[in-house]
Amino acid sequence: ATDKHHVVDDAPFGGGQGMVMKPEPIFAAVEDLKSQIANRKSQILLMSPAGRRFDQEMAQQLSQESHLIIISGHYEGVDHRVIEHLIDLEISIGDYVLTNGAIAAVVLVDSVVRLLPGTLGHERSAADDSFSNGLLEAPQYTRPADFRAWKVPEVLLSGNHAEIAKWREEQATTRTRANRPDLFR
Known part of the structure; x- marks a missing residue:
């Protein structure tokens, strides 16, 4: 001023x-x-x-x-x-x-x-985030595979990339329907 x-x-x-x-x-x-x-x-x-x-x-x-x-x-x-x-x-x-x-x-x-090239550690990180494909992101898990008797879904440990992708898509859809049904309108 x-x-x-x-x-x-x-x-x-x-x-x-x-x-x-x-x-x-x-x-x-x-x-x-x-x-x-x-x-x-x-x-x-x-x-x-x-x-x-x-x-x-x-x-x-x-x-x-x-x-x-x-x-x-x-x-x-x-x-x-x-x-x-x-x-x-x-x-x-x-x-x-x-x-x-x-x-x-x-x-x-x-x-x-975070969408600018070189910001995130992996090129695909931003592309796989919630909302990037119109859905919330699927649940994420890390080690240990068994924590307090709560196990990571077997499909994620299978190494079958097609099945993992299918599971993630299904989970993302279920999660979006439950938490953000407005995204389907």
Whole structure:
């Protein structure tokens, strides 16, 4: 903020509770960032409960962008002129409200970065995750094969890759139906 008191928020016109982030500091910050990367196109995002709902498909799309600028709303949000004239995409991580948009931005960054080549230890890791094929991920097991008399399903120990793939698909479908039936609509 460049005013005398370096204020980034103010009361909303028309009255109401809370404070609204002023447009000047946001425009100044974005314009400064864009001047530093003049040769790259930036996608400008605003984290907001009023935005499009973030999902794996959107994470995949954003991972293809060359540069993202993420603005985290605070208080009662940002002056609407920021949304109208600066933002390319307003994003919500769910149907609830947080104290600020920084937590939502971290969720978005983590979800997108893990899709970038070289981030995960194995190339197929992201492709096999929940939601990548529209289903939740199948249950995962590790050593020991027998823990407190709870055994790993035999098929996973069989070495038969076709049967393992079939089992995982069946388990993913069952798990999705039980926990997230909305994904079948």
